[in-house]
Amino acid sequence: ERLPALLAAMPKAELHIHIEGSLEPEMIFALARRNGVDLPYANVEALRRAYAFTDLQSFLDIYYAGASVLLKEQDFYDMASAYLARAAMDNVVHAEIFFDPQTHTARGVAIDTVIQGLHRACVDARAELGISASLILSFLRHLSEEDAFATLEQALPWMDKFIGVGLDSSELGHPPEKFARVFARCRELGLHVVAHAGEEGPPAYIWGALDVLKAERIDHGVQAVHDAALMRRLAEERIPLTVCPLSNLKLCVFPSLAAHNLPALLEAGLVATVNSDDPAYFGGYINANFIQTFAALPILTARHAWQLAHNSFEASFAPQAEKRAWG
Numbered sequence: 001e002r003l004p005a006l007l008a009a010m011p012k013a014e015l016h017i018h019i020e021g022s023l024e025p026e027m028i029f030a031l032a033r034r035n036g037v038d039l040p041y042a043n044v045e046a047l048r049r050a051y052a053f054t055d056l057q058s059f060l061d062i063y064y065a066g067a068s069v070l071l072k073e074q075d076f077y078d079m080a081s082a083y084l085a086r087a088a089m090d091n092v093v094h095a096e097i098f099f100d101p102q103t104h105t106a107r108g109v110a111i112d113t114v115i116q117g118l119h120r121a122c123v124d125a126r127a128e129l130g131i132s133a134s135l136i137l138s139f140l141r142h143l144s145e146e147d148a149f150a151t152l153e154q155a156l157p158w159m160d161k162f163i164g165v166g167l168d169s170s171e172l173g174h175p176p177e178k179f180a181r182v183f184a185r186c187r188e189l190g191l192h193v194v195a196h197a198g199e200e201g202p203p204a205y206i207w208g209a210l211d212v213l214k215a216e217r218i219d220h221g222v223q224a225v226h227d228a229a230l231m232r233r234l235a236e237e238r239i240p241l242t243v244c245p246l247s248n249l250k251l252c253v254f255p256s257l258a259a260h261n262l263p264a265l266l267e268a269g270l271v272a273t274v275n276s277d278d279p280a281y282f283g284g285y286i287n288a289n290f291i292q293t294f295a296a297l298p299i300l301t302a303r304h305a306w307q308l309a310h311n312s313f314e315a316s317f318a319p320q321a322e323k324r325a326w327g
């Protein structure tokens, strides 16, 4: 079978990866030791055993606990460097990486520490791995819009080190409209804007992300299939969806990969992409997402593989010339 080899070897862009979700249990324990942070888990195996999620919130509780070991600039550098080295092995040539500053500033870590460490890893990865990497600052939607504004304010001196903003964390009960003003300000500042919507939330949240936040891409968006008018809108405006199959499986959005709607999204002509979301927690990096999804859905062929790789470049915020060179 040559399809897994093609999926692994094809150059691709990764557009939906939370850098805090790339923190492997081994690195969590190494950083805990280095920084003298106490963890509520005895060892790596005990932590891994806690990775049995039932929904988004059950994951987020453990994900925020894992991030508590990140204190120094070098910690953020080491985390992002490890991800970029791993992504390069999967033939990722371009990555747009979410980071959650509020997860760190709430613990007293300066946003300068976070951004400088992550940015230095992106610069070094280009020189050492030939991978291009950009950062997207993501607001936590379970916190207030006022808190998001304060975070944007703290990030202003570092505006040249991130290309856009996103919206993540607990979706249900926190619709996009809650962040209308701060996203308007981000657009005025010339930042790209994306938002998680339609992961667990209804199609109305995807409409809100498009109409109110003016999101250029929708992260997840898999609930769009329940709204025919929305599907037409996404197809006509070529609004990309950054789909994360193993994330959807582990958070019980779909009962199995065989039940995933990626084929329906592609069939409807949407600019769907495949991404890893939180690879250390969901059991695989981007190539594992491709290979396991294609194995579970034999309707997907080499033609779909090419389409998904092509979509990942079209959907990226890389300069037009680079997108064309990648294909």
Ligand code: ES4
Pocket (backbone or CB within 6 Å): 018, 021, 056, 063, 168, 169, 170, 196, 199, 247, 277, 278
């Ligand atoms: C996330 Cl899977 C997912 N959904 C929403 N917010 C997130 N932050 C990190 N992973």
Ligand code: ZN
Pocket (backbone or CB within 6 Å): 016, 018, 168, 196, 219, 277
């Ligand atoms: Zn995500």
